Amino acid sequence: MAEVTLRAITKSFGDVKIIKGVDLQIADGEFCVFVGPSGCGKSTLLRMIAGLEDITSGSLAIGGKEMADVEPSDRGVAMVFQSYALYPHMTVKDNISFGLRMTGHKPAEIEPKLRRAAEMLQLTHLLDRKPSQLSGGQRQRVAIGRAIVREPQVFLFDEPLSNLDAALRVQMRTEIGKLHHDLGATMIYVTHDQVEAMTMADKIVVLNGGVIEQVGSPLELYHRPRNLFVAGFIGSPKMNVIPGTASPAGEGRIEVTLKDGAKVTLDGGGATVSSGQSVTLGIRPEHLTPGRVGLKATVRLAEYLGSETMFYAALADGSEIAVKADGLAKAAIGSSLDIGLNPAACHLFDANGMAIIHGDLTR
């Protein structure tokens, strides 16, 4: 069993606090993805789990065992680095088997593991090449192969697919997914990529400025963001956020007056607001329908993607709004656009950015 438990973990470099108290529980065999803006501490957190960075305070346990005084090598983790970190003077075969050879494993024991990893990653025909003779995707697979042969309980990946082209990313993504399925090991995966996070994760951890904003399944984060940051970070194109004021409208309903004067009445779902409270209305581009009565906007830009059309428009008060429409929809730039807004799909955030109401079409 290799569940990973972080309790009140902090990390400072000198006087600068980078990780500001992280509590996290990752179950055995779970695929956990860390996302967050650049510099928020994803790599640092991962390196702390690997044991490459000291933990300033708090505790870390892997498989129930406290890791404070355990060397990286004894933690049962394998790490795939943001740069692949292949040993440039060794062949692929030597790269993959290096760790085992150096830790007293016998050749007879290493050989089958090497074969199996090479087959799994389709590296068999490349075993005698040097890293400099490999393509980016192949190097990436070698780096993963090096992790696999050690049969770790926990895999740590630091943006393994950045720098690969789109097609290769998709392919590697499914390969890593398959690997997770086959090995059943716990995997912690850092990425910048929305799609990677949404498709691969059992659990997404959204980090921002060294704290966890929200932990949850991909859909939970997408549909029930805890605050404005998560709402804006998960999903591409981003959720539209429109400032306004809210007032109770009777029968548990809430009336929101947007900045440009438009009014929307939401089902409060048990939530209450004080009269005139300033709020932010959030709505995803796909829940807006052009050509219906609702908001009035001027089209600034239209992207015709074939399967869908994205309109970027400005409301009367100047705030930007993105609308995802059918691929056949058309609007001239500069023309005015009526945008229908489904109240049931709206999210409402208070002045501190915390969610009051989540959109729910079943209501």
Next chain:
Amino acid sequence: MFPRPIQKSAPWLQASYKVLLPIALIVWLLPLIGIAVTSIRPSSDLAAGNYFGWPTRFAGVENYTAVFQNSNIGWYILNSFKVTIPTVIGAVGLSCLTGFALAVYKFRLNLVVFFMFVAGNFVPFQILAIPVRNLTVQLGLYDTITGLVLFHVAFQTGFCTLFMRNFIKALPFALIESARVEGVSEWKIFRHIVLPLMRPAIAALAVLIFTFVWNDYFWATIMAQSADVRPVTAGMNELKGQWKVAWELITAASIVAALPPVAMFFLMQKHFIAGLTLGATKG
């Protein structure tokens, strides 16, 4: 592109380049050519004052034979090797270790230690001559090969450490971390990952230190006296002759003495490989 290829510049520039370059080259090589030519002159030429003219006849064979017959130069060359090779091995070997330690480990006095190595290079070694001589005498190392080697190693390790530390610092640190996570011991990381990647640095330093130490005259005269210890730079003195300086022999001996560093350079040349870390990272 920088520098701009000369073929692309103005014609007058190209012409002056073609004229000036050979002239500069000849001026630069003049002392070397002078020595080479003198070494094949008959001594009568020099007696007659024909220092820079065409040699009256080729006396190379007799001069070079005389060098080996009239002096112990063979012995001195052997001494030079006995001093230089252990020094190169000692200084380069030590600096691989010190450089690794200073580049890879974070410890409190890391920078202080490093700057001490660097600062040592700024001490003019002439002012150390007398204390070092006294010290060697006290230690019973005066006029021994061991003494010379020890002091050369001590003096060269500072520079070597600076060089090695910076070289290792420039290697991708993720290689070391990756090996650590794999459970490889620090010594094996040094031995199997860092050391192989240091090959170009080791070769460059080996040539450099070999040449420094081989050409050293200062410490050779200060710390060695007997013929058993004297390296070739100091030993050549013997050829001066009693009444007149036999320049044709001294120059011939100089040429002989200059050959090992040149040989060393060509021997090590194939290790000066660029881009050894290619493919380690995404690049």
